[in-house]
Amino acid sequence: MKLLILNGPNLNLLGKREVDIYGHQTFESYFAQLQKNYPNVELHYFQSNSEGELIDKLHQVGFSYQGVIFNAGAYTHTSIALSDAIAAISSPVIEVHISNIYKRESYRHHSYLSPVCTGSIAGFGLYSYNLAIEAFQKKT
Template sequence: MKKLIIINGPNLNLLGKREPEIYGNQTFKDYFESLKHHFEGIELEYYQSNIEGELINKLHEIGFSYNGIILNAGAYTHTSIGIGDAIASIKTPVIEVHISNTYSREEFRHKSFIAPNAKGIVIGFGLQSYELAIRSLL
């Protein structure tokens, strides 16, 4: 059985409340339950932290034993060389995910420190971006 994890970074714990015009009205908890139901044949886990070092620690912890990581590092995507380096240091493939189209937003969101070390990127398809990333790993 494939073992995948979704890792969300800062402020993504506020999905459903935060800027619904960009991120929608559904909580990630509710969406994650629907993903688990849709992908019953895989072991799917979820982790979220607002703290950069905790995200790096999680990548180190699972980066040699899981079949795939779906990572939405939020704003850390555009600022964290450390998260980019952590991805380069592990063996598990990482798919970078963004709910919004980061290229249609502020210019600082056009640079990713994750992308050079990711297997692929899915951006701009709302919460469905996570489903597309899972499918890419199966």
Template sequence: MKIIIINGPNLNLLGRRENNIYGNETFNDFFEKLQKKYANQEVSYFQSNIEGELIDKIQEVGYKYDGIILNAAAYTHTSIGIADAVKAIETPVVEVHISNTFSRETFRHKSYISPNAKGVIVGFGLQSYELALQSFLT
């Protein structure tokens, strides 16, 4: 199975950013553990702070991969372009958020991606990514 994790803005700062919300572990450290645990799966990773690069990556893999795990971060709540990219592709997308977005600021309660996602996982920390991965394997 070929799965890609696509992370949006500021997620490159995990482990240093708002540890009370996002924890102390870097995404790269977490990703290495995930790859080892699921060594029989092809799991790759892409991160960008730039909306257009995220759209380009979604379009690039959206007809070739078996699944996309997408944490568009703040773009979740603002980007119709990313939402349209998710809608346009064939590969199923699971929307993921590390924090419980519904316990945060009101603007984080709206997702433009959710209506076109296979599912949504929020609030389980970095474990949210593994839950999303497992959803493709069952």
């Protein structure tokens, strides 16, 4: 199984930004743990602060990978373009959030991505990514 973990804006600062919400661990070190924990899954990782680059990556892998785990960050709440990109591809997408977006500011309670995603996982810290991988494994 080939999965892409796709992270959006500001997630390159994990371990440094708002550690009370996002924790002290960098995503790169967490990704290395995921690769060790799921040796039978071919995991790929891409992060960008640019909406266009995220769309390009969805187009690039969205017809050949078995799934995409997507934390679009703040674009979740603003990007119709990302929603359209997800709807346009055949690979299933699971929306992931590290924090519980429903316990945060009200503008974070709406997702443009959820309606076109297979499912959404939020509020379990970095473990949200594990849950998404396990969901993909159970579907196959």
